[in-house]
Amino acid sequence: MDRILTNGRLFTALDNNVIEDGAIWIKDNRIVYAGVSSAQPKPPADAVIQDLRGHFVMPGMTETHAHLSFADANPFAIGETMVEDATITAVKNSRLMLASGFTSAVSFGSTYQIDIALREAINSGRVVGPRLLAAGRDLGATASNVDSPGGLSQIADGPWALRQAVREQRKIGVDVVKVFIDGENINQQNPAGELAFTDEELFAVVDEAHRRRMKVACHSRSADAVKQAVKAGVDFIGHANYLDDEAVELLAERKESVFVGPALAWELNYLKKCETIGVSLETVIEQGYQDEVDATIASVAKLREAGVRLVVGGDYGISIAPHGTYANDLEYFVSLFDMSPAEALICATKNGGEAFDPEGSVGTLEAGTLADLVIIDGDPLMDITILQDHQKLSIMKDGLLYRELHNPDPYSEI
Numbered sequence: 468m469d470r471i472l473t474n475g476r477l478f479t480a481l482d483n484n485v486i487e488d489g490a491i492w493i494k495d496n497r498i499v500y501a502g503v504s505s506a507q508p509k510p511p512a513d514a515v516i517q518d519l520r521g522h523f524v525m526p527g528m529t530e531t532h533a534h535l536s537f538a539d540a541n542p543f544a545i546g547e548t549m550v551e552d553a554t555i556t557a558v559k560n561s562r563l564m565l566a567s568g569f570t571s572a573v574s575f576g577s578t579y580q581i582d583i584a585l586r587e588a589i590n591s592g593r594v595v596g597p598r599l600l601a602a603g604r605d606l607g608a609t610a611s612n613v614d615s616p617g618g619l620s621q622i623a624d625g626p627w628a629l630r631q632a633v634r635e636q637r638k639i640g641v642d643v644v645k646v647f648i649d650g651e652n653i654n655q656q657n658p659a660g661e662l663a664f665t666d667e668e669l670f671a672v673v674d675e676a677h678r679r680r681m682k683v684a685c686h687s688r689s690a691d692a693v694k695q696a697v698k699a700g701v702d703f704i705g706h707a708n709y710l711d712d713e714a715v716e717l718l719a720e721r722k723e724s725v726f727v728g729p730a731l732a733w734e735l736n737y738l739k740k741c742e743t744i745g746v747s748l749e750t751v752i753e754q755g756y757q758d759e760v761d762a763t764i765a766s767v768a769k770l771r772e773a774g775v776r777l778v779v780g781g782d783y784g785i786s787i788a789p790h791g792t793y794a795n796d797l798e799y800f801v802s803l804f805d806m807s808p809a810e811a812l813i814c815a816t817k818n819g820g821e822a823f824d825p826e827g828s829v830g831t832l833e834a835g836t837l838a839d840l841v842i843i844d845g846d847p848l849m850d851i852t853i854l855q856d857h858q859k860l861s862i863m864k865d866g867l868l869y870r871e872l873h874n875p876d877p878y879s880e881i
Contacts, residue, residue: 468494468495468515469492469493469494469499469510469511469513469514469515470492470493470494470514470515470516470517470866471490471491471492471493471507471510471514471515471516471517472490472491472492472493472517472519472524472840473490473504473516473517473518473519474488474490474504474518474519474520474521475489475490475491475519475521475522475523475524475842476489476521476522476523476524476846477489477491477501477502477524477525477832478523478524478525478526478809478812478832478848479501479502479526479831479832479833480525480526480812480813480816480817480820480830480831480832481817481831481832481833483807483809483810483813485523485848486502486503488503488504488505489501489502489503489504489524490502490503490504490507491524491832491838491840492507492508492510492514493838493866495866496837496838496865496866496867497835497836497837497838497866498832498833498834498835498836498837498838499834500834501832501833501834519842522842522843522844523842523843523845523846523847523848524832524840524841524842524843525812525816525832525840525841525843525847526816526817526820526829526830526831526832526836526839526840526841527568527569527570527571527597527816527829527830527839527840527841527862527863527864528568528569528570528571528779528794528815528816528819528841529569529570529571529572529573529778529779529815529816529819529820529822529823529829529830530564530569530571530572530573530597530779530780530783530793530819531572531573531575531703531726531728531778531779531780531819531822531823532573532575532705532728532730532780532781532782532783533564533572533573533574533575533597533599533780533783534574534575534576534577534782534783534784535557535560535561535564535572535574535577535581535582535585535596535599535784535790536553536554536556536557536560536577536578536579536581536582536585536784537553537556537560537578537783537784537785537790538552538553538556538784539556539784539785539786539789539790540785540786541744541785541786542733542737542744542785542786542787543653543744545578545617545619545784545785546578546613546615546616546617546618546619546620547616547617548578548617548618550578550579550581550618553578553579553581553618554579554581554584557581557582557585558585558588558594558596559790559875560596560784560790561585561589561594561595561596561597561599562594562595562596562872563790563791564596564597564790564791564793565595565596565597565862565864565869565872566791566857566860566862566869566872566873567791567793567794567854567857567860568794568841568854568860568862569597569793570597570598570829570839570841570862570864571597571598571599571819571820571823571824571829571830571839572596572597572598572599572600572823573599573600573643573682573684573703573780573822573823574599574600574601574602574642574643574645574684575602575643575645575684575686575703575705575780575782576602576604576605576619576645576684577601577602577603577604578604578617578618578619579604579618580603580604580639582599582601582602582603583601583603583639583640583641585599585601586599586600586601586640586642587640595869595872597864598823598829598864598865600642600643600682600823601640601641601642601643602641602642602643602644602645602684603621603636603639603641603644603645604618604619604620604621605619605620605621605645605646605647605686606620606621606623606629606632606633606636606644606645606646606647606672607620607621607622607646607647607663608622608623608624608647608663608664608668609622609624610656610657610663611647611650611656611657611663612647612649612650612651612654612656612657612663612686613647614656614657620647621635621636624668625668626667626668626670626671627671629664629668629671629672629675630671630672630675632672633672633675633676633679633681634675634679636681637676637679637681641681642681642682643681643682643683643684643703644672644676644681644682644683644684645683645684645685645686646664646669646672646683646684646685646686646701647663647685647686648662648663648664648669648685648686648687648692648695648696649661649662649663649686649687649688649689649691649692650663650688651688652754652755652756652759653754659688659689659692659708659709659755659759660688660689660691660692660709662691662692662695664695666695666698666699669695669696669699669701670699672699673699673700673701674700677700682702682703683699683700683701683702683703684701684702684703684704684705685701685703685704685705686705686706687701687704687705687706687707688706688707688708688709688759689708689709690709690710690711690713690714693707693710693714693717693718694713694714694717697714697717697718697720697721697725698717701725702724702725702726702822703725703726703728703778703822704718704725704726704727704728705728705730705780705782706728706729706730706763707727707729707763707766707770708729708759708762708763708766709759709762709766710766710769710770712769715766715769715770715773715775716773718770718773718775719773719774719775722773722774722775722776725775725776726776726777726778726818726821726822727770727775727776727777727778728777728778728779728780729763729766729767729777729799729804730780730781730782731760731763731781731796731799731803732781732782732783732788732792732795732796732799733781733782733785733787733788734756734759734760734763735760735799736787736788737751737756737787738751738752738756738757738760739787740787741787743786743787744786744787760803764803764804767804768804768805771804771806776814776818776821776822777800777814777818778814778815778818778819778822779793779796779797779800779811779814779815779819780793780796780819781793781795781796781799791857792855794852794854794855795855796815797811797812797814797815797847797851797854798851798852798855800814801851808847808848808849808850808851809848811851812847812848812851816830816831817830817831818830837864837865837866838863838864838865838866839863839864839865840862840863841854841860841861841862841863842860842861842862842863843859843860843861844859844860845859857872857873858873860873
């Protein structure tokens with residue numbers, strides 16, 4: 468079917484500009500044309516015409532640090548959710564992520580093996596959600612940040628044991644291997660800056676994953692952890708809070724193949740909402756989390772100057788940073804990292820799309836890309852926070868326009 472969307476304000480994400488009188492020609496699930504209405508080729512006589520009435524249209528966003536099976540639990544008890552509850556939650560969260568304007572997602576770790584089944588359910592149409600690169604359990608070493616009971620982690624030590632663990636994840640259908648290279652300030656057995664793996668171990672993980680056509684994502688807060696990740700060839704680096712000049716230089720050398728997501732939602736909300744989970748603000752500051760926010764702001768400035776591609780993805784899925792608040796990341800990029808709204812949108816669309824698919828099937832509005840659109844009743848270039856209002860968003864994924872996604876019960880009145 469041919470569909471022509473007319474009278475839209477198009478943000479194609481190919482640059483920072485808006486096409487004021489834009490049109491999009493969609494055939495089945497692909498874009499044929501996106502640009503100025505006057506330059507659009509003549510469509511078939513039976514094409515369906517839809518007037519966008521001046522609404523803002525942008526590519527679907529990519530959440531690059533997704534934890535769809537996390538059940539908005541206390542952050543100190545993530546792995547304690549029962550598999551049945553985590554599965555039901557993942558189905559709900561998938562719909563919520565799509566309703567938030569995120570049409571693609573890169574998993575940064577799954578409880579149990581839920582992401583793999585979830586990806587297949589989404590692809591087959593049994594579950595509504597973003598297209599997903601699925602991860603398995605977090606891969607960690609003994610005494611690493613994720614060495615704990617429950618369904619969160621897979622623990623292995625030594626190069627050959629880690630290769631076996633990667634092969635086991637390949638066997639069950641994982642797209643992304645998630646590794647914890649260093650830890651958290653709240654974790655005495657593996658604080659931030661203490662490397663959980665030797666260089667030989669991490670190189671074995673990355674080599675085995677790439678050899679078996681999988682990507683590698685990592686939790687790396689310290690400069691040493693980031694440097695170890697870059698040297699090993701990790702594809703997605705989460706956090707990168709404390710960067711020195713050497714780490715930035717290494718990232719700049721690999722800027723065509725590596726993506727960095729600052730993922731500040733955890734720190735910001737831990738500082739803001741700590742008392743709701745039984746921790747005093749004084750303790751959180753003593754643990755160094757305000758310093759971590761400040762260090763991240765400085766690190767991002769260095770990364771931007773070096774031309775390293777930044778992506779959105781805030782580690783959502785815990786009680787203090789729940790699912791559905793993913794677009795808060797774009798507000799942080801503007802308010803904390805001093806980006807323009809257009810630059811933040813590029814991080815969420817074009818950069819995120821390249822992280823998801825280096826071949827460029829998502830993240831921009833241009834001929835040949837998948838018809839993933841966010842149609843907005845408002846202008847995020849004037850107010851980036853409008854993306855947090857799901858009722859202002861209409862979502863198209865794969866050429867299919869979804870309605871009432873923001874309504875958890877579409878069978879009743881809102």
